[in-house]
Amino acid sequence: xxxxxxxxxxxxxxxxxxxxxxxxxxxxxxxxxxxxxxxxxxxxxxxxxxxxxxxxxxxxxxxxxxxxxxxxxxxxxxxxxxxxxxxxxxxxxxxxxxxxxxxxxxxxxxxxxxxxxxxxxxxxxxxxxxxxxxxxxxxxxxxxxxxxxxxxxxxxxxxxxxxxxxxxxxxxxxxxxxxxxxxxxxxxxxxxxxxxxxxxxxxxxxxxxxxxxxxxxxxxxxxxxxxxxxxxxxxxxxxxxxxxxxxxxxxxxxxxxxxxxxxxxxxxxxxxxxxxxxxxxxxxxxxxxxxxxxxxxxxxxxxxxxxxxxxxxxxxxxxxxxxxxxxxxxxxxxxxxxxxxxxxxxxxxxxxxxxxxxxxxxxxxxxxxxxxxxxxxxxxxxxxxxxxxxxxxxxxxxxxxxxxxxxxxxxxxxxxxxxxxxxxxxxxxxxxxxxxxxxxxxxxxxxxxxxx
Ligand code: PMP
Numbered sequence: 127x128x129x130x131x132x133x134x135x136x137x138x139x140x141x142x143x144x145x146x147x148x149x150x151x152x153x154x155x156x157x158x159x160x161x162x163x164x165x166x167x168x169x170x171x172x173x174x175x176x177x178x179x180x181x182x183x184x185x186x187x188x189x190x191x192x193x194x195x196x197x198x199x200x201x202x203x204x205x206x207x208x209x210x211x212x213x214x215x216x217x218x219x220x221x222x223x224x225x226x227x228x229x230x231x232x233x234x235x236x237x238x239x240x241x242x243x244x245x246x247x248x249x250x251x252x253x254x255x256x257x258x259x260x261x262x263x264x265x266x267x268x269x270x271x272x273x274x275x276x277x278x279x280x281x282x283x284x285x286x287x288x289x290x291x292x293x294x295x296x297x298x299x300x301x302x303x304x305x306x307x308x309x310x311x312x313x314x315x316x317x318x319x320x321x322x323x324x325x326x327x328x329x330x331x332x333x334x335x336x337x338x339x340x341x342x343x344x345x346x347x348x349x350x351x352x353x354x355x356x357x358x359x360x361x362x363x364x365x366x367x368x369x370x371x372x373x374x375x376x377x378x379x380x381x382x383x384x385x386x387x388x389x390x391x392x393x394x395x396x397x398x399x400x401x402x403x404x405x406x407x408x409x410x411x412x413x414x415x416x417x418x419x420x421x422x423x424x425x426x427x428x429x430x431x432x433x434x435x436x437x438x439x440x441x442x443x444x445x446x447x448x449x450x451x452x453x454x455x456x457x458x459x460x461x462x463x464x465x466x467x468x469x470x471x472x473x474x475x476x477x478x479x480x481x482x483x484x485x486x487x488x489x490x491x492x493x494x495x496x497x498x499x500x501x502x503x504x505x506x507x508x509x510x511x512x513x514x515x516x517x518x519x520x521x522x523x524x525x526x527x528x529x530x531x532x533x534x535x536x537x538x539x540x541x542x543x544x545x546x547x548x549x550x551x552x553x554x555x556x557x558x559x560x561x562x563x564x565x566x567x568x569x570x571x572x573x574x575x576x577x578x
Contacts, residue, residue: 143435145427147359147530149174154494155569157553162494165535169357169528170306170472171498173337175420176359176529182423183361183416193413194385194406208415211422212405215366218425219332219351220342226371228405229364229418233333234259236352236367237300239408240329243377249292251285251326252300255307255462255507260300260331260352274510278313278463285317289324297326301348303335307504307511307524309444309472310462311335318347327370333357337528338440338470340433343368355421359428359529364417374404383410436529440471443527443536447473450540451525455547456480460511460522471527474502476512477547482523485543487562488551491569493542495535498524 152164166174186207191200193208212227221227230236241263244250250264254271261271270288275281285299299321304311318328329350332341336353343351350369356362367374379386379401386407391398401407428436451457456478461467476482486499500521501508508522525539554565570576 144439144529145359145431145436146177147174148177148180149530154490156494157491157564157568159568163534165493165495165532165538166530167525167527167535167539168496168498169337169530170309170334170502170524170526172356172362173359173528174530175361176424176427178427179360179420179423183420186416186419190415193415204415207419208413211418214422214425215368218341218429219336219353219368220340220344220346221351221368222344222370224371225343225369226374226404228367228374228408229413230352230367231363231414232259232354232356232365233331233352236365237329237331238263239367239374239380240298240350240352240369242380243373243408244298245296245373245376247293248296248298249326250298250300251288251292253281253284253302255305255504255510256300256302257306257331257333258503258505259333260302260329261504261506264300274462274507276463278316278467282313282316282320286320286324289320289326292324292326297321297324298329299326300329300331302331303333303341304338304470304472305462305504305507306334306472307474307502307508307522308460308462309334309469309526311339311468311470314346314348322347329369334470334472339437340429355417355424358421358424360420360424361417363414364421366421371404374408379410380408381410385413386410439529440527440531443531443533444469444471444473446533447471447525447527447536447539450536451475451543454540454543457543458515458517460508460515462507462511471531472524473526474508474511474522474524476515476517476519476522477543480546481562482519482521484551484555484562485523485546487555487564488546488553489539489542491555491564491567492552493538495539495542497539498526 153161154164155161189200189203191204193205215227237260250269255274272284272288275284301314301317302312321328327349330348332351332353335341337358352367354365386402388400388402458476460474482499486497489495489497555562556565
């Protein structure tokens with residue numbers, strides 16, 4: 127089983143000033159039989175792995191063993207790795223020293239955990255633009271959803287109004303740092319200031335912000351930060367909820383099982399359980415020490431490298447992308463707060479007369495470009511923005527950039543879109559199970575999938 131022929135030897139030269147990603151030399155097949163370097167323009171879904179993370183994981187693999195409960199030396203090493211990662215995450219998001227760090231599977235898991243730990247009767251206020259991960263965990267009579275605002279200032283006023291109408295008692299405001307649909311950065315500090323004035327805590331969904339900008343929970347004045355490793359240049363499987371411990375400590379464990387308990391005794395008619403304190407209280411089961419290490423190393427690598435070059439790289443590429451897309455006939459960009467609002471490197475759009483799903487299939491099959499199509503797990507927001515943009519399409523296309531992106535990727539996307547609009551697709555496509563697929567699709571799968 128080898129990846130050798132799909133990934134050429136390691137090379138950090140995609141952009142020498144930036145942390146290198148393992149997929150920099152990945153090539154993909156096209157329907158016409160050629161292979162081309164993969165243009166991954168889907169960083170907002172999942173970012174490629176950093177080489178530094180790959181090295182760290184390789185180093186850990188011989189060592190990993192049970193965390194916390196093993197007496198063996200490898201267990202002690204694993205426990206140290208796991209516990210040190212909490213400090214790394216706390217530092218990465220600028221949390222308070224006393225804040226707890228609960229490792230989760232991802233942002234969805236982190237926000238569901240928080241939702242399960244709210245004191246009874248907590249009022250929750252959020253915007254209906256949230257990603258489903260931040261929209262769906264809170265439902266019921268205590269939840270107020272604020273309709274999609276048109277300007278950052280409207281968001282601030284609407285939050286003030288919503289909080290004014292909340293009953294007394296605990297309150298939580300849920301805010302996204304950056305939209306996964308448009309990349310637009312929300313006015314977190316201003317919203318947090320309003321929330322504070324009304325005695326509310328603030329949870330920040332940093333899934334899209336953390337890979338592109340430094341997050342400083344203390345400076346932003348937010349109480350909880352949720353994020354995912356796979357968007358932060360670490361592989362799948364680990365995320366975190368970082369924040370104030372009291373509500374998490376007072377709540378029943380999110381999952382019941384080993385690791386979350388201090389003691390279990392048989393009381394005849396029932397079991398007497400004494401649960402652990404946070405963070406273990408909410409980490410029942412054997413923890414993902416490799417994933418957590420990968421996440422922590424990704425955070426350290428980004429912080430150590432410094433954000434300025436990363437942000438400059440992304441700003442330049444995003445400008446180029448937006449300028450290029452504007453030259454595609456029929457292009458309509460989606461936006462919450464208008465074209466001048468600060469944004470991370472994400473752009474969603476439609477092209478008149480082009481089905482986004484079919485377009486995404488053409489970009490992949492004929493140009494080796496990976497983008498996302500659909501409603502991006504933010505159905506309410508995306509539909510509303512399509513409406514606002516006057517688009518007749520029911521779905522959109524999203525290109526998102528990151529450390530693995532290059533000028534060539536951006537230019538290839540723009541040229542490909544222009545060519546499809548001018549000349550149509552160069553292959554047949556048909557809908558199979560709701561997805562546009564090349565027909566036929568002669569692209570060979572990598573040998574590790576076909577061997578045997
Ligand atoms: N929030 C936002 C803004 C996101 O973009 C995403 C992922 N697309 C999530 C939450 C959920 O992240 P995950 O799928 O890693 O749980």
